[in-house]
Amino acid sequence: MNSKGATVKRGILSILATVSAITLITACSSGGGSTPVAAGKVTLEFSQWWEPELPAGALRSVMDDFQAANPNITVKLLSAPYASTKDQTIAAAASGTMSDVVGLDGAWVSDFAKQGSVADLSKLMKSAKYDESQLASQIKVGGSTYMIPVVNFVYPMFTNDDLLAKAGISQAPTTRTEFTAAAEALSKLGGNTKGWVLPLSLQAPNGIQNDVMSWAWASGGSMLKGGKPDLTNSAVTSATKYVKELWDKGVVSPGALTMTEQDKVEEFTNGRVGMMIDSLSHITTIREKNPNLKFSISAIPATDGFAGKRGIPYASWGIGISDNSKHKAEAWKLVQYLMSQKVNSKLSTLAHAFPGNTKSEPDFTGTDPLFKTAFDIYKSGAPVNEFTGLPVADQLMRDFDEQFQGVLTGTQSVNDALKKAQAAWKTQF
């Protein structure tokens, strides 16, 4: 009896084990990207890094409004910080499980478009008879739109008012000569104070875009010629030599070669540097972390005597649609909703960013006065980000960064570094 009982028990256990194994395999092999459809209802997956950067519940509230207007569509938000979203989106693009609607950075678009993982929005706009003229910009690859910037964050120059005053500087520098003089004066204040902060970490090499190339763009320069790399031109050479000059004068905060954007903001927030070029989106963080810090923002200094329109770097929260999505029409409805005048104004107000719809206006009521200043800088300048839409943009920045670090550590000249970076970039185009 006991033996029989034990046999039965063993049999049941082994069946359970087998069933669990089969369940495991089935669970693992089921697709991750497809969206369930139930009785005419459509569920859209929307992956992005925006929700963690917006006030709690803000993006969900926008989605709830969209769902109320479109009762047959439900939006499921897949939110993660920027870096995680990037890795997950690349992996999802690779495995064909990208969310229906996907938050995009301009630096990823070219590769996703070539891979065929993001849908051609030009076709969707055409079939929906959408008026493209209301879009401030579109990111195109091969003549077709693959990403629409929903909101834009500009990168002006931040200056610590108290430190500048202490160094005897009454107003923020507007030219490179004034910037050098201010940075030197700030660095002479003693302690750990430095004039400028330059993040060049190879982990996230966007310092090349925001803190190095911005000097060329601010003076009307370009790193491209006919859409191809042109790093050895006079504008890029002049900007690179200028940054090297600042480095040699000892006005740059130490630790630059492994410093990330977050470290840069920390340095400024803690009052250890007088000036930095940074995203407007960090104003709130700086205010929260150091309420006593008095700071201003202004346009990035240009070369002496430059009278043209100043380029000002920007980054976008872009949006695209997965080419694998079974609900492209519904996905486009969501994109169209986010780009509509009213919603885009609301989103740009919430994000403290500038709208992607030309007719939208952010509401500055009750917000930090610096946002209004930044909007004026944005309108008077020319938003520029030449890395947007380039192939392997992240790697291009890293290639430049590695060569530039060689310049700063004294192992090669600026001209040699630019030639090598140019050669490396050419292979990517």
Added chain:
Amino acid sequence: MSIKIINADVSRGASTKSLGRRLAPYGFISPTAALLFVLMFIPIAMVVGYSVMDNVIVNKHPQFIGFDSYIKVLTNSVLPTAVMNTAVFTVVSVIAHLVLGLLFAMMLNTKLLSNVTTGLFRVIYILPWLFTVAIIAILWKLLLNPNGVINYALISLGLTDKGIEWLSSPATALIAVTFINIWAGYPFYMVSLLAGLQGIPKDLYEAAKVDGASGFQQFWSITLPQLKPIIISMSMLDVIWTSQQFALIWMTTGGGPINVTEMLSTFTYKLAFSNYQFSQASASAVMILVLSTILAFFYARYQKARD
């Protein structure tokens, strides 16, 4: 006739029972086998497959290109640097883990300290092991910052006149990340060796003392030989783990400055997620897999020989 039927039933029943009994073990191992199949066999097979195709993932219709990706990886100018850095990082880390782990284990095993003191130090020494890699990276980035605590202490003691850029200087970055890895990994050795030390029969030491052996002679002739199996096993595992270290390097230096802390892991990651060269990244991963498998083979063979 009826007897025959009964016999047939009995025989069928016995046969069913025997079949069930024979299949039961397979049923029990099936969850593990399924897990291994899904999480090990399929991904490895896919990566090996990717490595011989023309840029997979990015290219929707990849073609078979043989070993082209392997040749590209082997001729990449950064590879020798990555191999050398990985070798230095791994060898120094494993040796330091062993020496520190053994030292601290012997300190915790001593009879000279009270149980309370030993318990307290046991907690302190094991702390690095309790932190995740992300915490360790942030902690040491703050400590080693040019304006951080360590530089403050060095300047206060007059050992340097300005903050040293430990992680940002090409001269010190590799040393700094190796040091952080040593700090993070020695407790694993310490705990294992402490267990080993506590298992050494006391009569061996008593006999040695009777024979007039000095402390060093006891250590050399009793402690080390008794711990040898643990030391060899752990060193092999540590070589495999350390040579694959990615998160710590990525979060502290990103492989920089320039490429002085570039490891095989960061090199492979950049090929995949920065260059989108998934075939080359797969080729690099397969080569690392082969090297790890060789080490694992020796580890398994050693374990089998011990048993």
